[in-house]
Structures are given as C-alpha cells and as structure tokens.
Amino acid sequence: MSNKRTFSYTVPYILWLVLFVVAPVVLLIVQSFGNIYGHFTLDNYATYFSSGTYLRMTFNSVFFAFIVTVITLLISYPMAYIMSRLKNAQFWLLLVILPTWVNLLLKAYAFIGLFSKTGTVNNFLSFIGIGPHQIMFTDTSFMIVAAYIEIPFMIMPIFNSLVELDRSLINAARDLGATPWQTLTKVIIPMSMSGVKAGIQAVFIPTLSLFMITRLIGGNRVITLGTAIEEHFLVTQNWGMGSTIGVILIIAMAATMFFTRDRKKKGGRRRG
Amino acid sequence: MAQPIIEFKHVAKQYDDTVVLKSVDLEIEAGKFYTLLGPSGSGKTTILRLIAGFLEASSGDILFEGERINDVPAEKRRVNTVFQNYALFPNMNVFENVAFGMSIKGKPKNEIKAKVAEMLELVKLGGYEDREISELSGGQQQRVAIARALANDPEVLLLDEPLSALDYKLRKDMQYELREIQKRLGITFIFVTHDQEEALAMSDWIFVTNEGEIVQNGTPVDIYDEPINHFVADFIGESNIVPGVMREDYLVSFAGKEFENVDGGMRPNEQVEVVLRPEDLDLVAEEDGKLVVTIDDQSFRGDYYEITAHDDDQNEWQVQATNPAVIGERRGLYFDPEDIHIMRLNESEEDFDARLEQYDDSEEDEEGADEQ
Numbered sequence: 056m057s058n059k060r061t062f063s064y065t066v067p068y069i070l071w072l073v074l075f076v077v078a079p080v081v082l083l084i085v086q087s088f089g090n091i092y093g094h095f096t097l098d099n100y101a102t103y104f105s106s107g108t109y110l111r112m113t114f115n116s117v118f119f120a121f122i123v124t125v126i127t128l129l130i131s132y133p134m135a136y137i138m139s140r141l142k143n144a145q146f147w148l149l150l151v152i153l154p155t156w157v158n159l160l161l162k163a164y165a166f167i168g169l170f171s172k173t174g175t176v177n178n179f180l181s182f183i184g185i186g187p188h189q190i191m192f193t194d195t196s197f198m199i200v201a202a203y204i205e206i207p208f209m210i211m212p213i214f215n216s217l218v219e220l221d222r223s224l225i226n227a228a229r230d231l232g233a234t235p236w237q238t239l240t241k242v243i244i245p246m247s248m249s250g251v252k253a254g255i256q257a258v259f260i261p262t263l264s265l266f267m268i269t270r271l272i273g274g275n276r277v278i279t280l281g282t283a284i285e286e287h288f289l290v291t292q293n294w295g296m297g298s299t300i301g302v303i304l305i306i307a308m309a310a311t312m313f314f315t316r317d318r319k320k321k322g323g324r325r326r327g
Numbered sequence: 328m329a330q331p332i333i334e335f336k337h338v339a340k341q342y343d344d345t346v347v348l349k350s351v352d353l354e355i356e357a358g359k360f361y362t363l364l365g366p367s368g369s370g371k372t373t374i375l376r377l378i379a380g381f382l383e384a385s386s387g388d389i390l391f392e393g394e395r396i397n398d399v400p401a402e403k404r405r406v407n408t409v410f411q412n413y414a415l416f417p418n419m420n421v422f423e424n425v426a427f428g429m430s431i432k433g434k435p436k437n438e439i440k441a442k443v444a445e446m447l448e449l450v451k452l453g454g455y456e457d458r459e460i461s462e463l464s465g466g467q468q469q470r471v472a473i474a475r476a477l478a479n480d481p482e483v484l485l486l487d488e489p490l491s492a493l494d495y496k497l498r499k500d501m502q503y504e505l506r507e508i509q510k511r512l513g514i515t516f517i518f519v520t521h522d523q524e525e526a527l528a529m530s531d532w533i534f535v536t537n538e539g540e541i542v543q544n545g546t547p548v549d550i551y552d553e554p555i556n557h558f559v560a561d562f563i564g565e566s567n568i569v570p571g572v573m574r575e576d577y578l579v580s581f582a583g584k585e586f587e588n589v590d591g592g593m594r595p596n597e598q599v600e601v602v603l604r605p606e607d608l609d610l611v612a613e614e615d616g617k618l619v620v621t622i623d624d625q626s627f628r629g630d631y632y633e634i635t636a637h638d639d640d641q642n643e644w645q646v647q648a649t650n651p652a653v654i655g656e657r658r659g660l661y662f663d664p665e666d667i668h669i670m671r672l673n674e675s676e677e678d679f680d681a682r683l684e685q686y687d688d689s690e691e692d693e694e695g696a697d698e699q
Contacts, residue, residue, distance in 0.1 A: 221412070221414065223410050223411075223412055223414040224414050224416060226379075226381050226401070226408070226410070226414065227408070227410060227414035227415075227416070228416075228427070229380070229381075229400070229401040229402050230379060230380075230381075230401055230402070230406075230407055230408045230476075231402075231407065231427050231428035231431065231475065231476075231479060232402045232428050232431045232432055232479060233402055233427075233431050234402055237431055241427075241431075242416060245418050246416075246417070246418055
C-alpha cells in the first residue's frame with residue numbers, strides 16, 4: 056500500500072525526467088552518429104576532431120567562458136561578501152536578483168542602445184573628447200555583457216555560503232590572533248568555497264553555450280559552441296553535426312561538474 | 328593590593344535604545360578563577376565579549392594591566408576565548424585547529440608541533456592530531472577548543488558557557504578538569520555560566536549579574552551564605568524567602584513569631600526579607616520545633632527528600648531531609664539563629680558590604696567588652 060503510494064508520487068518526476076532529460080540526450084547522441092541523410096556514420100566526430108575550425112571554436116568557447124567566469128567571480132565575491140555584512144542583506148540580494156527576471160533579449164537590446172555608434176557610452180566618450188569608438192561587435196563588449204548577465208548567478212551561491220558561515224568562527228580567528236585579512240584568506244574564503252564552486256558551475260557552463268549574446272553583441276565575431284549548434288540546426292540543417300557539438304558540450308559540462316565537485320578529503324569528511 | 332589584570336570603569340553597552348550593560352565596575356586579579364553568573368540576558372556574555380574585543384563599549388574604560396584597551400582589536404589582546412559552540416574550524420583537522428594561532432604568528436614548525444602535542448596532552452587528547460573535527464564527540468570538541476585557546480599562552484582565558492552542551496556526567500568531569508588546568512597553568516580564567524552549581528563548584532570569586540548590572544560579587548561561600556537580595560538568594564541555591572520585620576539587632580519577627588538571629592545594623596522595625604536554606608531546616612517533633620508546619624508534598628532526589636510544607640501563616644517552606652515525611656502530618660521546623668539570613672529591601676552592594684563590615688566590627692567590640 057505505502058509502496059504503491061510512494062510509486063504514484065514519483066510517477067510525475069520519472070515522466071518528466073524521461074521526457075525532458077533522458078529522451079533528448081539519447082536523441083542527441085543517436086543523431087550525432089547520423090549524417091544529413093540519416094545514415095549511421097562516425098564522420099561527424101571525425102570532422103570535429105580533424106577540423107581546425109571546430110577545435111579553434113571549442114577553444115574560443117572555453118576560453119571566453121573561462122574569462123567571463125573569472126571576471127564575474129572577481130566582481131561577485133567582494134560584492135557578496137559586503138552584501139552579507141550589510142544590515143538589509145536580503146534587500147540587496149533582491150536587487151541583485153531583480154535583473155534576472157528581465158528577458159535576456161531585452162537586456163541585450165538595452166546594451167545595444169548603450170554601446171552602439173550613437174549610443175549613450177559613445178555620446179559620453181565624444182563629450183569628453185575621446186570617442187566615438189567601435190564598441191559593439193567586439194570581444195570586450197561580448198565579455199562585458201556576458202559577465203553582466205551571469206553575475207547574479209555567481210553572487211547568489213557565494214552570498215548564501217557566506218551568510219551561513221558561523222559568525223563565531225570569524226570571532227575565533229580574530230581571537231586567535233588573525234588580522235582581518237588573515238581571517239578572510241584562512242577562514243572565510245576556504246569555508247565559502249562550496250558557494251564559489253556552485254557559482255562557477257552556474258556561470259561557466261551556460262556561458263559555454265551562449266549564442267544570443269554572441270550574435271547580438273559579438274556580431275558573430277565571437278563564435279562559441281552555442282552559436283555553432285544554432286547554426287547547424289537552423290541554418291545549415293546539418294543536425295548530425297549540431298548533435299555532435301551538443302554531445303561535446305555535454306561532455307564539457309560533465310567535466311566542469313567533475314572538477315568543481317565537493318571533494319572528500321582524508322577521513323571521509325566533506326570539504327568546504 | 329596588586330594591580331588588577333583587567334579592570335572595568337563605568338563600562339556600559341547599549342544597542343540603539345536597548346541597554347544591555349549599565350555602568351559596570353569590576354576588577355579581575357591575575358591567577359584566579361572568576362565566574363560571571365546570571366540568567367540569560369543578564370549581560371554576562373556581553374562583559375566577556377567586551378574583554379575579548381568582539382564588542383565595543385558604548386562608554387567607560389576597559390583596562391588590561393592598567394592600560395586602556397577599548398580600541399585594541401581582538402587579535403592584539405592577550406586573551407583567548409573558548410566559545411559556547413566551540414567554533415572549531417571545520418575545514419581543518421585537530422592539529423591545524425590547535426596550531427592556528429601559532430601558525431598565524433609564524434612560529435617555527437617544530438615548536439608548533441611540540442606545543443600542539445603538549446596542549447592536547449593537557450586536555451587528555453594526546454595523539455588526536457590527525458582526527459577531523461567532525462569525527463569528534465561534543466566533549467572532545469570542547470577539549471580541542473580549550474587546547475586551541477591555551478596554545479596561544481593567553482594571560483586570561485575567557486570561557487563562554489563552554490559546558491552547557493555537555494551531558495551532566497561529562498559536565499561534572501570537565502568542571503574538575505578545568506579547575507585543575509587553571510591551577511596548573513596559573514593563568515586567569517573568566518568563566519561565564521547560568522548554572523549556579525557550576526559557579527559555586529569552580530570559582531574563587533563570583534560576579535552575579537542581573538539586568539545589565541553586577542548585583543553582588545564575592546567568594547562562593549559569601550554569596551551563598553549572605554545573598555544581598557531576593558534575586559541572588561533565589562538564583563543561587565534553593566531558598567525559602569519570607570517577609571519579616573527586624574525588631575531590633577539580633578531579633579527578627581516572621582511567620583507570626585520572634586526569633587533570635589545574628590544580623591544587625593538595621594533600623595528598628597524595618598521591613599526585611601528572611602532567607603532560610605532548605606538544607607538548614609530540620610523536621611522535628613511538633614513540640615520541639617520553632618515553627619509548626621503541615622507537610623504538603625515530597626519528592627525523592629536520590630541523596631535527599633525534597634519536602635514542601637506550609638506553616639499556619641500559609642508561608643511555603645522547602646526542606647531537604649534524609650528521611651521521608653508523611654504527607655498531611657504536622658511537624659516541627661527547627662533551625663539555628665545563624666541559619667537565619669536577613670536581606671534589606673533595595674540595599675546597594677556598597678551599603679551591604681559596609682553594614683556587614685560595621686556590624687562584624689561591633690560584634691568583635693562587644694566580644695572584647697565581654698572579656699574585660
């Protein structure tokens with residue numbers, strides 16, 4: 056009876072997983088072994104690994120995602136730290152979360168308004184006499200916008216791990232002779248690593264597959280794996296190749312999860 | 328008198344409109360075991376945090392060996408704290424925790440290693456260096472916290488209700504051990520607790536706090552035998568407190584009768600409170616008692632019976648007796664004159680001390696006069 060009931064509760068979850076997780080992944084893998092006529096082939100993988108273009112694109116993708124992650128981390132950690140010390144921490148967190156409710160496209164268009172030849176930024180640069188410059192369609196503009204979009208996803212987990220940090224541990228460190236800086240490096244940062252790792256996962260992986268921003272802001276000068284997948288599925292209609300890159304992307308995600316997982320240290324204790 | 332190691336001069340602490348500490352004065356001498364005893368919210372932990380440097384005083388001076396330390400940051404003060412929740416670093420093992428203070432100061436590795444071993448030996452955790460904190464029991468974590476604080480050679484060790492999370496037996500053991508460690512190292516301990524039994528058992532000197540003030544300070548025996556007011560009498564130990572009138576020196580009236588006692592220095596016919604400790608009361612035959620009571624209830628406490636009774640004026644009496652009583656029975660209540668303790672209403676600690684001193688003197692004078 057109780058077993059039956061438990062089972063009936065889990066049905067919706069299982070259905071969900073099968074329909075929206077397992078089936079798409081299986082389809083993706085199957086298609087990655089098919090050519091444009093639907094025949095089985097390993098060509099897609101062969102092309103991927105032998106073509107300089109694809110490898111360079113992968114490298115670019117990873118490289119940009121890496122830079123964007125580093126930028127967001129450098130901005131987010133101090134910000135989360137300061138926010139966690141403020142009186143109305145939850146209010147400030149809300150302000151950080153708020154922009155994530157706005158549609159990504161709208162934010163991208165807002166940046167076009169800011170960065171274009173006649174945009175606000177260039178107006179200002181002209182006004183102080185050092186403009187206008189080409190800002191749109193550059194690597195820099197792509198990274199600025201990508202970092203802007205990802206920052207809330209980095210701040211939230213770091214903020215949570217800092218808020219959960221027991222205040223008496225900080226007192227204990229000071230009590231034992233640690234300066235505020237030593238307390239930060241030896242206690243606070245090591246103990247908020249779980250938040251940092253979660254933040255890296257939440258930023259690095261989506262940035263790998265960003266494609267809207269690359270088009271609108273990067274002007275197709277920055278081609279990431281995400282852009283390539285979109286191109287193959289929508290433009291060249293080579294679903295096989297698109298799926299192959301999709302599989303590569305999944306592997307990259309798995310690798311990121313693996314490297315940022317909670318590691319168990321000697322003695323079977325969870326670190327961080 | 329030697330210079331006190333820590334001194335508070337009119338130290339107050341308030342948050343916005345809430346006053347947590349009202350003008351506290353205290354002196355701590357080196358090498359003794361002090362206890363700050365009071366109910367939660369009485370300001371005892373605030374005093375400890377002010378000494379440690381986690382809080383800043385709103386007004387007043389905090390002196391360490393005669394130097395004002397109000398503006399000295401926590402890491403520069405020569406005091407260390409054992410926290411209530413231990414506050415061990417969960418990302419470090421036992422060795423790293425105990426070595427934390429020394430490695431911050433950049434002490435040489437072999438020195439650190441020897442000191443950690445010595446400290447763990449002191450708290451009876453020799454050989455536990457490589458254990459993770461999560462592998463330790465609450466009592467062991469407690470010991471690591473003590474070792475970590477002592478490893479910095481503090482002049483004063485602050486202990487913030489360190490035993491409150493331990494079970495009864497372990498708490499008893501740790502009380503002895505802490506006392507032992509304090510005597511061995513000869514450094515000053517300031518211990519915060521709300522457990523009066525713990526305070527009486529461990530301390531050289533007790534500060535009783537209530538509502539942001541120190542209401543009484545003295546040796547455990549002084550405080551137990553001569554509580555200054557209703558609050559202290561009630562908070563420390565079990566007490567029977569009944570209203571009375573001081574007829575003249577050494578004669579008090581309560582429960583409808585007059586009794587000889589040993590207190591004096593009050594106005595004639597002054598309203599007072601009379602304290603009698605349950606363990607000082609004896610149940611005797613009805614005709615032998617100074618008061619006659621009817622037994623209401625009793626409960627067995629292992630080493631004694633806790634008996635509740637009421638007298639003919641409906642005052643309630645608690646009595647600790649080794650023999651059981653019969654409920655509903657009328658019995659006599661016997662006590663000696665020196666068992667009666669008198670508390671004046673709203674007497675300040677200064678007046679209280681002065682009166683005790685004065686009437687002690689006059690007692691001696693009288694004795695002297697008798698001899699002549």
